[in-house]
């Protein structure tokens with residue numbers, strides 16, 4: 001809806017005096033949130049927690065929240081990042097617990113730090129994904145992953161709002177690993193008595209994939225698409241993917257935490 | 269305490285559903301978990317006597333904000349012996365996958381199968397949700413027809429405005445609830461709990477008879493309908509002396525004792541209303557003759573200033589919404605609206621919380637009010653509903669807004685900085701001729717001209733939005749002939765030509781309208797009788813879903829189903845819609861009592877045809893519409909003698925940085 005013209009503002013926005021970086025998780029059934037859903041929920045939680053967030057100027061002032069490459073709809077994450085501009089300095093630990101309390105269960109604040117040094121975006125150039133493939137034998141996955149590793153280039157196609165895009169998954173792939181541990185930290189076990197009936201479904205192959213940030217970003221679905229291309233791998237049930245980390249790659253293929261050593265972690 | 273049928277813990281269908289969600293659009297709408305949502309644990313599920321599933325038979329994005337559902341959800345969950353979970357219609361993509369993988373209809377809170385609940389309460393805001401009801405029942409494994417259900421199946425209860433004529437869905441529901449729901453859901457819970465505690469004595473039949481004896485509850489299967497040779501109803505008669513001949517609506521008398529919802533649901537998905545809502549009064553006696561909502565919710569009952577102030581505060585704190593809608597059928601009519609808006613604007617001054625008055629009449633609107641509402645820097649466009657284009661037709665519908673008043677009001681608004689006005693109209697009203705509709709163009713042109721003069725700018729906008737008129741039960745127009753879609757479409761074409769005839773002004777006028785065809789089907793479902801049930805079922809079997817959505821609605825399917833199901837019985841789509849009814853015809857809803865005297869409605873219909881207006885009983889003596897004496901209610905308007913309590917600004921937030929200078 002239209003609002004009054006510039007110059008007639010009732011609330012000129014106070015300036016940003018501090019920025020706090022937040023790491024949060026998208027878990028459980030909330031993995032089905034899109035980035036827009038996450039952004040909407042965080043904006044409301046910020047208001048509900050009465051965090052003194054800075055607003056843009058103008059007549060549809062929006063809160064100053066900057067987002068870094070969001071996990072896709074359907075993927076869980078233990079490592080989403082956000083920077084919040086504040087009109088009043090806050091203790092990052094207080095912000096983290098207040099924001100966490102105001103968010104729905106499943107959007108959970110993990111850590112926070114006062115922004116310093118290079119922009120957040122410069123502290124992230126790769127993601128570590130954990131992809132869980134129920135009903136698949138680890139051996140089968142291992143063979144497919146080996147075939148992917150052996151290739152120079154594996155291109156998959158994705159339909160995006162702006163048309164079909166060719167994505168070279170192999171080029172973006174830094175490191176892979178296959179394991180068969182059935183439960184992981186990212187996925188809380190299903191609640192209720194149903195879990196007992198799921199024992200027979202515990203055949204499960206799990207892979208870790210570290211991918212370099214590219215445009216467009218390589219998503220877990222693209223990695224699976226590439227496994228299909230090189231080895232005809234088609235999981236019997238939809239895979240569950242969780243982003244475990246984001247950060248700067250070191251020469252051993254590990255990721256450095258973008259919040260750095262100054263972060264405070266939130267009890268969750 | 270409870271019988272053996274449903275004491276077993278019901279497993280969540282989520283694991284099965286989860287595998288389907290990556291394959292559907294907007295999966296967030298099926299996962300629940302919204303802020304302020306309630307999910308009973310298994311121990312609670314096992315312990316409570318009565319479990320309600322509250323189904324809104326439309327898409328999540330429409331259903332989530334629904335106030336009726338949110339109110340009943342809280343009221344039921346506050347009871348120690350009951351719980352309530354929510355369910356919404358699933359889109360065809362998920363429906364197909366659920367059928368393929370045998371996943372039953374589920375609630376979004378516990379993802380429990382609908383069939384495991386004791387009661388499925390369905391809220392009908394519009395008749396176009398009927399086919400979605402059938403989808404939900406079928407996916408739940410609940411027999412479509414009430415007669416085929418037994419003790420294992422939930423009791424299907426329909427409510428909402430459409431329940432004032434539930435005859436087209438009489439085959440599919442067990443009970444229709446008339447009127448306000450806050451108290452009757454408790455009564456139904458008591459009846460079901462007692463019946464279960466007695467080991468379901470007398471079976472489902474006994475439960476239904478007991479429910480039928482509960483005020484406000486209509487059990488269609490306990491009434492027999494017979495038809496005359498002319499196709500009209502001959503008689504509607506109870507099949508047992510234990511049920512009343514007519515069923516009276518329920519009325520919640522003191523709104524202040526029902527401050528719900530206290531904790532608005534905050535969706536993560538995008539929904540149609542992104543705000544908290546506080547109902548500031550219920551009922552409306554402006555007497556617009558087309559308006560079913562106004563007629564069936566009489567008399568006016570205001571919430572007090574203090575009650576509103578507290579609810580707004582609670583809602584803002586509990587939700588984090590930055591907009592609070594002050595809801596009612598005509599919000600500026602609250603007797604203390606000036607104090608409410610000024611008080612709230614003061615309270616939230618300097619915050620980002622904004623107010624909105626979603627329904628405002630031109631004649632109750634004034635610029636002070638608008639300024640208070642928009643004090644926080646938001647000037648959304650102003651919206652008014654003159655409903656009729658000519659003075660004459662506005663007398664017929666009793667919407668007495670003069671064009672000069674409208675122009676005066678919008679001029680002032682444009683002078684104060686507003687740039688956009690939206691005007692709502694109806695087409696196809698009784699006695700309407702082409703000219704009544706074409707005059708809408710002149711009104712829109714005058715708005716633009718007045719706006720340019722007042723604002724000194726050329727870029728002012730006026731949007732006219734036109735809907736097809738659907739005659740509704742329990743209104744003076746319940747006897748009227750509905751206009752055929754061809755007539756409506758032709759009039760709208762003429763209107764468009766008239767708008768564009770003056771290019772210089774017309775280019776600033778936007779026109780939105782709905783096709784006439786869905787309105788005709790809505791009319792069939794609104795005034796249909798039990799014979800229409802077969803049409804609904806056939807349309808559904810042939811794939812009818814989400815009839816309120818133009819991309820899913822198929823007029824051809826409805827026309828063909830009417831031909832197949834109605835014509836062998838000597839009636840037709842036209843018979844139910846474009847036919848004017850006589851005074852003596854038994855209407856399908858005559859045994860359902862909204863409080864309005866049938867004779868008063870008839871006289872008002874005659875006054876309409878003569879272009880005679882009717883006043884509002886809040887400001888003139890009672891004109892004996894019948895509601896207050898028959899329902900034992902009174903108009904409840906202010907001054908309430910209360911104040912909007914000053915409340916400390918919304919909480920001060922997390923503590924400042926330990927070493928911050930200004931902390």
Ligand code: SF4
Nearest residue numbers: 885890891893895896
């Ligand atoms: S009975 Fe009289 S006072 Fe009550 S709503 Fe009708 S007209 Fe108004």
